[in-house]
């Protein structure tokens with residue numbers, strides 16, 4: 204039997220869409236209500252009344268086009284996934300545009316068991332067949348209330364950011380030698396200054412949480428060493444960005460900078476703080492571990508070029 208490929212008709216079909224389990228299912232109704240998702244971005248492949256694949260896209264509230272493909276499940280064969288993606292991508296992505304990246308949350312040990320590995324490999328194969336390739340695997344990290352935060356070493360002072368240009372200048376320096384895949388990719392297409400300005404404008408400036416939380420770390424004489432951007436992303440308190448400038452790397456300053464950002468959010472009594480870093484960003488992953496963050500999930504990101 205061939206499958207029917209279509210978007211859901213509206214919120215009344217969310218139960219059908221959510222027949223395939225995924226950690227984001229509980230958020231979809233609120234996302235639809237808040238304009239972060241649209242019914243025409245939530246696609247189903249149905250055989251009879253059985254959901255054999257589904258795909259969904261997300262944006263910031265009110266965006267005209269989706270920013271991320273964050274739902275893709277296959278409960279049939281890989282061909283069902285390929286057919287759904289082919290049809291849905293043509294409808295959701297403006298013609299001539301590159302599809303937005305695909306992101307998938309996975310258990311930290313997903314590779315260790317065939318039961319968790321096979322569905323990931325099936326999804327990745329279907330995505331390969333419609334032109335996507337693996338970009339990076341990331342650690343999703345969480346600090347939970349009550350976890351001790353290492354005391355600051357006393358080597359650095361912290362103050363709020365004076366103006367956007369000061370932060371953008373430090374973000375520009377931090378991109379030099381970064382191990383972060385997105386940062387490195389940006390640098391193949393633009394200068395460090397352009398990439399920093401873009402990240403500031405597209406991401407940091409848009410956080411609705413107070414920008415007064417942002418901290419610049421300095422030596423006692425006032426020389427900036429790095430920065431930390433604690434924020435709230437609408438779902439959770441987060442460490443949105445953190446960095447140490449190249450001239451001061453390798454002295455463990457990241458531990459103090461991260462502890463300052465974590466303490467600032469923890470002092471508000473929040474139940475958890477979320478963060479993420481690339482598997483390959485070893486010094487950053489080590490800093491999160493030392494600050495009391497544990498890896499609760501991993502994330503695969505695939506892109507079209």
Ligand SMILES: CC(C)(COP(=O)(O)OP(=O)(O)OC[C@H]1O[C@@H](n2cnc3c(N)ncnc32)[C@H](O)[C@@H]1OP(=O)(O)O)[C@@H](O)C(=O)NCCC(=O)NCCS
Nearest residue numbers: 380381382383445446447452453454455456457480486487
């Ligand atoms: C990741 C980062 C914050 C680490 O800061 P740091 O204060 O130098 O960290 P540490 O002093 O703990 O470094 C630990 C080790 O990693 C090495 N290291 C740190 N950053 C490195 C980098 N970008 N490339 C290669 N090695 C690096 C250090 O030299 C040190 O090596 P050693 O133990 O042999 O001396 C800093 O490299 C940075 O700002 N990177 C770019 C921005 C970034 O990735 N932010 C995180 C986004 S989630």
